[in-house]
Amino acid sequence: MSRTFDMPVRIRFSHCDPAGIVYFPQYLVMTNALVEDWFNDALGIDYAQMISARRVGLPIVKLGCDFSRPSRMGETVTLTLSVDSVGQRSVRIDIVCHCDGEVRFRAKQVLVTTSLDDGRSIDIPGDIARAIEQFAPGTSRTLQEETRS
Numbered sequence: 001m002s003r004t005f006d007m008p009v010r011i012r013f014s015h016c017d018p019a020g021i022v023y024f025p026q027y028l029v030m031t032n033a034l035v036e037d038w039f040n041d042a043l044g045i046d047y048a049q050m051i052s053a054r055r056v057g058l059p060i061v062k063l064g065c066d067f068s069r070p071s072r073m074g075e076t077v078t079l080t081l082s083v084d085s086v087g088q089r090s091v092r093i094d095i096v097c098h099c100d101g102e103v104r105f106r107a108k109q110v111l112v113t114t115s116l117d118d119g120r121s122i123d124i125p126g127d128i129a130r131a132i133e134q135f136a137p138g139t140s141r142t143l144q145e146e147t148r149s
Contacts, residue, residue, distance in 0.1 A: 002082050002083055002135055002136055002137040003082075003134065003135045004080050004081060004082045004135075005034075005037075005038045005041075005042045005080070005081045005082075005135070006078050006079070006080050006081075007033070007034050007037050007038075007078070007079045007081075008076050008077070008078050008079075009030055009033075009076065009077050009078070009079060009097075010074075010075075010076045011071050011072060011073050011074060011075045011076070011077060012073065013073055014026075015029075015030075015071075015073070016072075016073045020072055020073045021070040021071070021072055021073075022070065022071040022072075022104075024065075024067060027065070027067075027097065027105050027107070028063075028065075028107075030079060030097070031079065031095050031107055031109070034079045034081055034095060035047075035058070035081070035093075035111070038081050042135070043128070043131035043132065043134075043135075044131060045127070045128055045131055050128070051116065054125070055115060055116040055117050056113055056114070056115070056116065056122070056125060056128075057113070057114040057115070057116045058111050058112070058113060058114070059111065059112060059114060060109050060110070060111055061090070061110050061111070061112045062108075062109065062110035063107065063108070063109050063110075064107065064108040064109075065105065065106065065107050066105070066106045066107075067104075067105055068102075068103050068104055068105065068106070069102055069103070069104045070104070071097070071099060071104045071105070075099055076099070077097050077098065077099040077104060078097070078098055078099070079095060079096070079097050080095065080096045080097075080098065081093055081094070081095050081135075082094050082095075082135065083132060083135040083136045083137070084108070084136075084137070085136060085137075086124070086129065086132050086133055086136045087124075088123055088124065089112055089113055089121045089122065089123055089124060090110055090111060090112045090113070090121075090124075091110070091111050091124070091132055092108070092109070092110050092111075093108075093109050093111065094106070094107070094108055095107040095108075095109065113125070113128070
Protein backbone atom coordinates (compact mmCIF):
# COMPACT_ATOMS: atom_id res chain seq x y z
CA MET A 1 0.00 0.00 0.00
CA SER A 2 1.30 3.45 -0.88
CA ARG A 3 1.65 6.38 1.49
CA THR A 4 -0.57 9.43 1.23
CA PHE A 5 -0.14 13.11 1.95
CA ASP A 6 -3.05 15.06 3.45
CA MET A 7 -3.63 18.80 3.48
CA PRO A 8 -6.62 20.45 5.15
CA VAL A 9 -8.04 23.46 3.31
CA ARG A 10 -10.53 25.92 4.74
CA ILE A 11 -12.90 26.97 1.99
CA ARG A 12 -12.68 30.73 1.77
CA PHE A 13 -14.73 33.41 0.07
CA SER A 14 -12.03 33.66 -2.63
CA HIS A 15 -12.61 29.99 -3.58
CA CYS A 16 -16.33 30.46 -4.16
CA ASP A 17 -18.82 31.68 -6.73
CA PRO A 18 -21.68 34.03 -5.73
CA ALA A 19 -23.67 31.03 -4.41
CA GLY A 20 -20.93 30.29 -1.85
CA ILE A 21 -19.92 27.06 -3.62
CA VAL A 22 -16.34 26.34 -4.68
CA TYR A 23 -15.90 27.54 -8.26
CA PHE A 24 -14.50 24.48 -10.05
CA PRO A 25 -11.17 26.01 -11.28
CA GLN A 26 -10.32 26.77 -7.64
CA TYR A 27 -9.94 23.03 -7.03
CA LEU A 28 -7.00 23.10 -9.45
CA VAL A 29 -5.45 25.98 -7.53
CA MET A 30 -5.84 23.87 -4.38
CA THR A 31 -4.31 20.78 -6.02
CA ASN A 32 -1.31 22.82 -7.17
CA ALA A 33 -0.80 24.05 -3.59
CA LEU A 34 -1.11 20.43 -2.44
CA VAL A 35 1.70 19.33 -4.78
CA GLU A 36 3.92 22.20 -3.62
CA ASP A 37 3.29 21.35 0.05
CA TRP A 38 3.88 17.65 -0.65
CA PHE A 39 7.29 18.49 -2.11
CA ASN A 40 8.22 20.85 0.73
CA ASP A 41 6.74 19.03 3.72
CA ALA A 42 6.72 15.33 2.83
CA LEU A 43 9.41 14.86 0.18
CA GLY A 44 11.91 17.30 1.69
CA ILE A 45 12.41 18.96 -1.71
CA ASP A 46 12.27 22.77 -1.69
CA TYR A 47 9.74 23.43 -4.46
CA ALA A 48 10.71 27.08 -4.94
CA GLN A 49 14.38 26.10 -5.16
CA MET A 50 13.55 23.34 -7.64
CA ILE A 51 11.88 25.90 -9.90
CA SER A 52 14.18 28.90 -9.45
CA ALA A 53 17.69 27.52 -8.88
CA ARG A 54 17.48 24.01 -10.32
CA ARG A 55 15.27 25.14 -13.24
CA VAL A 56 13.15 21.97 -13.04
CA GLY A 57 9.47 22.40 -13.86
CA LEU A 58 6.61 20.04 -13.09
CA PRO A 59 3.68 20.85 -15.39
CA ILE A 60 0.48 18.86 -15.59
CA VAL A 61 0.36 17.16 -19.01
CA LYS A 62 -2.77 15.09 -18.44
CA LEU A 63 -5.70 15.86 -16.17
CA GLY A 64 -8.96 14.14 -15.36
CA CYS A 65 -11.48 15.49 -12.84
CA ASP A 66 -14.72 14.27 -11.29
CA PHE A 67 -16.88 16.67 -9.28
CA SER A 68 -19.14 14.71 -6.91
CA ARG A 69 -20.59 17.17 -4.42
CA PRO A 70 -20.29 20.91 -3.80
CA SER A 71 -17.98 22.32 -1.15
CA ARG A 72 -19.15 25.46 0.61
CA MET A 73 -17.58 28.52 2.13
CA GLY A 74 -16.61 27.91 5.77
CA GLU A 75 -16.09 24.16 5.43
CA THR A 76 -12.72 22.54 5.92
CA VAL A 77 -11.99 19.88 3.32
CA THR A 78 -9.02 17.54 3.20
CA LEU A 79 -7.03 16.96 0.03
CA THR A 80 -5.32 13.56 -0.07
CA LEU A 81 -2.52 12.89 -2.57
CA SER A 82 -1.31 9.42 -3.49
CA VAL A 83 1.17 8.31 -6.14
CA ASP A 84 -0.18 5.89 -8.70
CA SER A 85 3.11 5.33 -10.53
CA VAL A 86 6.49 6.85 -11.30
CA GLY A 87 8.10 6.78 -14.72
CA GLN A 88 11.46 7.99 -15.99
CA ARG A 89 10.15 11.51 -16.67
CA SER A 90 6.66 11.48 -15.19
CA VAL A 91 4.62 10.78 -12.10
CA ARG A 92 0.94 9.93 -12.00
CA ILE A 93 -0.89 11.14 -8.91
CA ASP A 94 -4.41 10.73 -7.58
CA ILE A 95 -6.00 13.48 -5.49
CA VAL A 96 -9.21 13.15 -3.51
CA CYS A 97 -10.95 16.09 -1.83
CA HIS A 98 -13.22 14.96 0.98
CA CYS A 99 -15.14 16.40 3.91
CA ASP A 100 -16.73 14.43 6.75
CA GLY A 101 -16.28 11.15 4.84
CA GLU A 102 -17.91 12.49 1.68
CA VAL A 103 -15.92 12.75 -1.56
CA ARG A 104 -16.30 16.16 -3.17
CA PHE A 105 -13.75 16.08 -5.99
CA ARG A 106 -11.23 13.67 -7.53
CA ALA A 107 -8.37 14.41 -9.88
CA LYS A 108 -5.92 12.20 -11.72
CA GLN A 109 -2.86 14.05 -12.95
CA VAL A 110 0.24 13.15 -14.91
CA LEU A 111 3.11 15.51 -14.09
CA VAL A 112 6.27 15.62 -16.22
CA THR A 113 9.64 17.02 -15.19
CA THR A 114 10.88 19.63 -17.62
CA SER A 115 13.87 21.88 -18.11
CA LEU A 116 12.75 25.44 -17.53
CA ASP A 117 15.58 26.57 -19.79
CA ASP A 118 14.28 24.93 -22.97
CA GLY A 119 10.86 23.54 -22.02
CA ARG A 120 11.74 19.95 -22.88
CA SER A 121 10.93 16.96 -20.72
CA ILE A 122 13.84 15.61 -18.67
CA ASP A 123 14.46 12.56 -16.51
CA ILE A 124 13.23 13.04 -12.96
CA PRO A 125 16.35 14.08 -11.00
CA GLY A 126 17.58 11.25 -8.77
CA ASP A 127 16.88 12.86 -5.40
CA ILE A 128 13.36 13.79 -6.48
CA ALA A 129 12.66 10.33 -7.93
CA ARG A 130 13.86 8.63 -4.72
CA ALA A 131 11.66 10.89 -2.60
CA ILE A 132 8.57 10.33 -4.78
CA GLU A 133 9.12 6.56 -4.88
CA GLN A 134 8.64 6.47 -1.09
CA PHE A 135 4.99 7.24 -1.86
CA ALA A 136 4.63 4.89 -4.84
CA PRO A 137 2.94 1.51 -4.63
CA GLY A 138 4.94 -1.66 -5.37
CA THR A 139 6.53 -1.39 -8.78
CA SER A 140 6.84 1.68 -10.97
CA ARG A 141 6.07 1.88 -14.66
CA THR A 142 6.73 4.31 -17.48
CA LEU A 143 3.86 6.58 -18.48
CA GLN A 144 4.98 7.59 -21.98
CA GLU A 145 1.92 6.02 -23.63
CA GLU A 146 -0.46 7.69 -21.17
CA THR A 147 0.99 11.15 -21.67
CA ARG A 148 0.67 10.84 -25.45
CA SER A 149 -2.99 9.78 -25.49
